[in-house]
Amino acid sequence: MYAHVNLSRLCTRVSLRASMATLCCSNYGNIVSYKPPAWCSSISEKAPKSRLILSQMKTPIVPWNVPDLPDGFKLYIKRDDMTGGTLMGNKVRKLEFLLEDAKLQGADAVITCGGIQSNHCRATAIAAREVGLKTYLLLRSNSEDPDESRLEGNLLLDLLVDATVVLVPKRAGYVSQLMPRMQHVVDELKEKKLMNVYQIPLGGSNGVGTWGYVEAYREMMEQEVFSQISDVVVPCGSGGTSCGLGLASYLSGSTVRVHGVSVCDDQLYFHTHCNEILNEMGVTGVRSEDILDVVDGYKGIGYGESTDEELQLLTNIGRKTGILLDPTYTLKAVRGMLIEMKTNPSRFSGRNVMFIHTGGLYGMLDGRLDDVMRKQVTDSRQIISYFSTDRPPHL
Known part of the structure; x- marks a missing residue:
């Protein structure tokens, strides 16, 4: 055989x-x-x-x-x-293509989403910073209070490379709740900071x-x-x-x-x-x-x-x-x-x-x-x- x-x-x-x-x-x-x-x-x-x-x-x-x-x-x-x-x-294998696409589109920053300990978000934040892009992360959390977030694991690494973290409800659905929130953040950054933000989907998939x-x-x-x-x-x-x-x-x-x-x-x-x-x-x-x-x-x-x-x-x-x-x-x-x-x-x-x-x-x-x-x-x-x-x- x-x-x-x-x-x-x-x-x-x-x-x-x-x-x-x-x-x-x-x-x-x-x-x-x-x-x-x-x-x-x-x-x-x-x-x-x-x-x-x-x-x-x-x-x-x-x-x-x-x-x-x-x-x-x-x-x-x-x-x-x-x-x-x-x-x-x-995730880095996907990011090799996604971040290159972001650069080709003239992005100043990237945005993506995941859980509070998301491996995808951590890899995105680090890789994006390495190539000169700012990162915004929508992370599912048990608490809306930033002071209650435990700064450990992937979240700690996100913050060490200057990612901006936006907390969202833990049970928030991707299509029904996360995607509209991501689009709102993108629109706000474009209007107020004139930033071109490239959207990376959940998991880079x-x-x-x-x-x-x-x-x-x-x-x-x-x-x-x-x-x-x-x-x-x-x-x-x-x-x-x-x-x-x-x-x-x-x-x-x-x-x-x-x-x-x-x-x-x-x-x-x-x-x-x-x-x-x-x-x-x-x-x-x-x-x-x-x-x-x-x-x-x-x-x-x-x-x-x-x-x-x-x-x-x-x-x-x-x-x-x-x-x-x-x-x-x-x-x-x-x-x-x-x-x-x-x-x-x-x-x-x-x-x-x-x-x-x-x-x-x-x-x-x-x-x-x-x-x-x-x-x-x-x-x-x-x-x-x-x-x-x-x-x-x-x-």
């Missing part, structure tokens, strides 16, 4: 190549012309013509021995949490940003792993990453099946939104339902909210494998993937699965892990004292 490849050895070579690529990334911060893959010829007319290099490309793909991996499955992980430092994660993961798919093809990979699994929070991967798999003629584990909303929402993206990109003859498997049922008690069980899985995976997940996206997607492998293995095209780590680690530093970690640290005596030389620690 698949060509015999020593994927573990190949992954090691890919990791080394990725390290060298990072050292040699002389194009960082530059605008370069963009030529879509040859297999995108049917939509190349609407493809971006240039790209702003912001990410460390060819992120490593390595075997991942997560605890309780169901028998018969082999799991690999693509480390898109290593696309950059403060720019880590999947539109026909421009989605090219980031069409290009990421080409990167994975160049990393020579698809000869043995049967399935790709990725968190699905705004749809652009999943849509780009599914579209690239389809256009390239690959047999790899793409699964997006929803961490909010549902199948209907994501397929509807992805079909809008496909239409914007000029795709005809195929729908989201044909190229993307949206996996429902694992958003838990709500978007951005965690149970103790989920947090314990997060810490267990970190302790056993050294790979840290974020509680909003990657943790819920991994949990869903493992449960589906165990209870519904026929959902997968084969048994060699690659999970794409989309970053988000700064959102983990919002205090939600305090109680779970304190109990684990206390029970395992992970922190011990050696203040007095008369009382050496029991190790």
